[in-house]
Amino acid sequence: MEEDNASAPPDRAHVVGTKSWIAYFGTLVLAALLFFGLLPVAFMWNEIAAGVVFIVSALVVGYRLLLLRSVQLYYDDVGVWTYSGVLPWKKGVSGVKWRDMDEATFEPGFWSWVTGSYTVRIGHRYTKGGEIVLTNIGRGKAAVTTLNACQQELLRTNAIE
Known part of the structure; x- marks a missing residue:
């Protein structure tokens, strides 16, 4: 898992998930x-x-x-990242590079379906400790679909191996 003390997602990033109302x-x-x-x-x-x-x-x-408002799941040309934090010493970014990403999944269930709020997991190919797990992500199902499609496109074009 890569870590950085960035203050916010960069301009070229595409935010695909934030905390839902639930x-x-x-x-x-x-x-x-x-x-x-x-x-x-x-x-x-x-x-x-x-x-x-x-x-x-x-x-x-x-x-x-x-703190809830600060959580963002986003991707860029390097990988999939999560940003969170309010206080300067707690702000940060962690994530998984595209080349190390296993797959993006969500936990289906009745309440997730009703509320539109999913637990999203971005797996790391080599270690469980390096994966991203975020609960109560609004439109998490669509975020997972987007991330997997981006990874597949990068694999098809040989941008990653």
Whole structure:
């Protein structure tokens, strides 16, 4: 698996997947618990405690939403990559080069079909540790089809072996 500390996908990249709406559901449940459950309890105890609970809750929920938004699955002429991260020391890119890619797959299932949110796996030919696995990718089925078609085209034209 190749790693880089790039700040975002390059201009020549083609984004094929981001987190779907279902990925945000857990964060929305957490926000409801914090703001409509814990915050009123904190107000009954002390206004300062309520202020602290509000600020910490806003930071936690905001960070989780930004982190979900930052996840992108994309490809370029070198390979398939995933970008994520919000904080400068957590931003990064990892991926699989076309020559090392085994295949792109998604996990089918009833809930995936209903929500349009799939777990996508980009296999590495030589090591399981080098593969990309992303959950709750919107239009993941189409992303897998696109990535496999690109790889097949590169193989047909002898751009990779």
